[in-house]
Amino acid sequence: MNRREVRDTLAAAGVADGSYRIEGVHEPVPTPVDFLFLRQGRDGGWETGVYERGSHQVIARHSTEAGACTHLVSLAM
Numbered sequence: 001m002n003r004r005e006v007r008d009t010l011a012a013a014g015v016a017d018g019s020y021r022i023e024g025v026h027e028p029v030p031t032p033v034d035f036l037f038l039r040q041g042r043d044g045g046w047e048t049g050v051y052e053r054g055s056h057q058v059i060a061r062h063s064t065e066a067g068a069c070t071h072l073v074s075l076a077m
Contacts, residue, residue, distance in 0.1 A: 001066050001069040001070060001073075002065055002066070002069060003022050003023075003024065003025040003026075003038065003065065003069060004025055005069065006022060006025075006038065006069045006072055006073060007022055007025050007026045009073055010073065010076055010077075013076075013077060015076050015077065018032040018035065019032070019035055019036060019076065020035055020036040020037065020038075020072065020076055021035050021036070021037045021038075021039075021051070022037070022038045022072070023037070023038060023039040023040060033052075034050065034051055034052035034053070035050070035051050036048070036049070036050055036051075036072060036075050036076055037049055037050070037051055037056065037072075038068050038069065038072045041061055043061075045061055045062055045063050045064075046061070046062040046063075046064065046065055046067070046068035047060070047061055047062070047068070048060050048062065048068050048071045048072050048075065050075075059071075059075070
């Protein structure tokens with residue numbers, strides 16, 4: 001699964017548009033107050049987590065995009 005497929009999966013499942021952000025694919029404007037995220041990490045891997053109260057809290061780091069995508073889906077559903 002890749003980032004675009006995750007967006008399609010979450011949309012089809014009825015997950016609220018503003019409840020998640022996928023770097024480079026789904027970046028709601030205006031930025032919601034809190035949301036789940038999937039982004040590329042500084043080390044070249046991938047991160048999933050939650051943004052709340054102005055801070056990104058990484059829940060997990062992943063070596064592959066597919067792993068991060070699967071984790072985001074599990075968090076959102």
